[in-house]
Amino acid sequence: MRPTVEAAASSNALCAPPNAGSNLLVVFTGSIAAYKGCDVVSRLVQRGHRVRCVATPSALKFIGTVTLEGLAGTPVLSDTYAAGSALEHIHLTRWADAVLVCPATANTLNRLAAGLADDLPGALFLAHDRSKPWLMAPAMNPAMWTHPSTVASVQKLQDWGVRFIAPAEGRMACGEIGEGRLAEPKAIVAATEAALANPVRRLRVLITAGGTVEPVDGVRVLTNTSTGATGAIIADHLSRAGHEVLLLRAKSAVATDSACPEETFVTFSDLEAALRRLLATNSFDVVIHAAAVSDYRVDAVFMDADSPPAPAEKLPSGGTPIIKLRPNPRLVDSLRDWSPAPFTLVAFKLTCGSGPAQSAEAVNRLLAHSGADFVVHNDLAARRADGTFPADIHLRDGALAVHCADRDTLAAELVRLLTSSKPFSHATNP
Numbered sequence: 001m002r003p004t005v006e007a008a009a010s011s012n013a014l015c016a017p018p019n020a021g022s023n024l025l026v027v028f029t030g031s032i033a034a035y036k037g038c039d040v041v042s043r044l045v046q047r048g049h050r051v052r053c054v055a056t057p058s059a060l061k062f063i064g065t066v067t068l069e070g071l072a073g074t075p076v077l078s079d080t081y082a083a084g085s086a087l088e089h090i091h092l093t094r095w096a097d098a099v100l101v102c103p104a105t106a107n108t109l110n111r112l113a114a115g116l117a118d119d120l121p122g123a124l125f126l127a128h129d130r131s132k133p134w135l136m137a138p139a140m141n142p143a144m145w146t147h148p149s150t151v152a153s154v155q156k157l158q159d160w161g162v163r164f165i166a167p168a169e170g171r172m173a174c175g176e177i178g179e180g181r182l183a184e185p186k187a188i189v190a191a192t193e194a195a196l197a198n199p200v201r202r203l204r205v206l207i208t209a210g211g212t213v214e215p216v217d218g219v220r221v222l223t224n225t226s227t228g229a230t231g232a233i234i235a236d237h238l239s240r241a242g243h244e245v246l247l248l249r250a251k252s253a254v255a256t257d258s259a260c261p262e263e264t265f266v267t268f269s270d271l272e273a274a275l276r277r278l279l280a281t282n283s284f285d286v287v288i289h290a291a292a293v294s295d296y297r298v299d300a301v302f303m304d305a306d307s308p309p310a311p312a313e314k315l316p317s318g319g320t321p322i323i324k325l326r327p328n329p330r331l332v333d334s335l336r337d338w339s340p341a342p343f344t345l346v347a348f349k350l351t352c353g354s355g356p357a358q359s360a361e362a363v364n365r366l367l368a369h370s371g372a373d374f375v376v377h378n379d380l381a382a383r384r385a386d387g388t389f390p391a392d393i394h395l396r397d398g399a400l401a402v403h404c405a406d407r408d409t410l411a412a413e414l415v416r417l418l419t420s421s422k423p424f425s426h427a428t429n430p
């Protein structure tokens with residue numbers, strides 16, 4: 001398996017220098033590709049940016065401080081405890097409009113993902129203001145790049161909002177051929193400037209999760225088997241990435257690990273009322289409607305076909321009660337009407353043993369009537385023994401964006417899609 005990162009930005013973005021005059025912090029780590037990092041610094045300076053360089057002790061075995069100072073025109077920092085620069089990890093993160101780790105070694109990448117702060121890149125990373133872009137241009141041997149530790153670290157860092165400039169395929173200095181070569185300097189500069197043009201936005205996100213419960217009488221209920229775990233994991237991933245999440249979950253559903261703010265609901269009517277209120281009084285950027293909403297509510301219960309409706313408190317035991325159900329309206333279709341502000345909508349579709357054609361039809365139907373920007377589809381037949389199942393994320397035109405093997409992958413991919421530099425469609429109901 002290899003880390004999933006988006007391809008480097010097109011070099012077309014280099015036609016006109018946007019954000020010229022930005023403050024850029026370039027962190028060098030100990031890769032043979034450090035010489036290409038020098039080219040990146042040179043290009044950034046030529047395009048009008050102010051550049052400061054940090055270099056790990058390993059990086060300085062490949063290039064000298066004189067080279068970096070000469071290119072950037074500012075002193076190079078390498079030691080957290082250097083005299084006269086004791087608080088530079090705080091000052092530099094405040095100063096920088098964006099941070100670029102180039103080249104990024106496997107060692108630094110894994111260390112940052114572990115949250116270690118015993119060197120300058122680690123301290124800078126933890127002190128970094130996550131509303132500003134942090135980019136990494138990895139360079140390493142293909143085996144290091146595809147090692148499970150690196151794959152997991154890339155995933156984790158992406159969850160936290162770090163943007164990766166995908167390494168290229170080709171012949172490595174070690175003679176191996178594969179993916180891991182530092183992207184071309186031109187593409188790295190383009191990706192950095194693209195990130196400056198699209199700083200990380202802290203999204204306000206509303207997530208619904210868990211199943212509604214419909215009372216049959218004062219003690220009995222009709223409900224479904226939703227645990228709310230998918231919504232909770234998505235809430236955790238978005239919270240960890242620095243977004244502002246409100247979880248509207250079923251009272252019986254699982255809570256989040258991140259302890260993000262939440263409200264609870266029991267019945268369809270509770271959920272509808274909460275959604276109307278929250279959407280009217282907040283301007284969410286994203287609504288992820290993962291709740292398993294009952295399609296029906298109990299209209300009346302009869303102890304037999306000829307008797308009047310039974311009392312609501314508690315049905316007598318015995319007999320063969322008849323429960324008359326009434327369809328609930330589809331909440332997902334009204335969400336946009338209840339919000340004065342536009343938002344990105346993620347809707348969920350569960351099918352039961354559907355083939356590809358039926359599934360596609362169900363997804364397209366939901367996209368059409370809800371106006372959702374993304375539909376997460378899963379099928380009960382693919383459910384594993386532990387209750388988890390894979391999911392597909394579909395785009396507004398029905399195309400498959402990504403297949404996710406499990407809930408964690410789904411949550412990570414949603415974070416990636418929702419925070420990608422592409423503008424949201426803010427589609428309205430058809």
Ligand SMILES: Cc1cc2nc3c(=O)[nH]c(=O)nc-3n(C[C@H](O)[C@H](O)[C@H](O)COP(=O)(O)O)c2cc1C
Nearest residue numbers: 029030031032033056058059105106107108139140
């Ligand atoms: C000649 C040579 C080339 C290296 N190239 C790379 C590389 O391209 N990528 C990488 O991840 N590590 C590479 N390494 C290993 C790193 O330098 C090593 O893991 C070091 O501890 C990284 O430290 P740093 O991340 O603090 O800079 C190389 C080592 C040597 C001796």
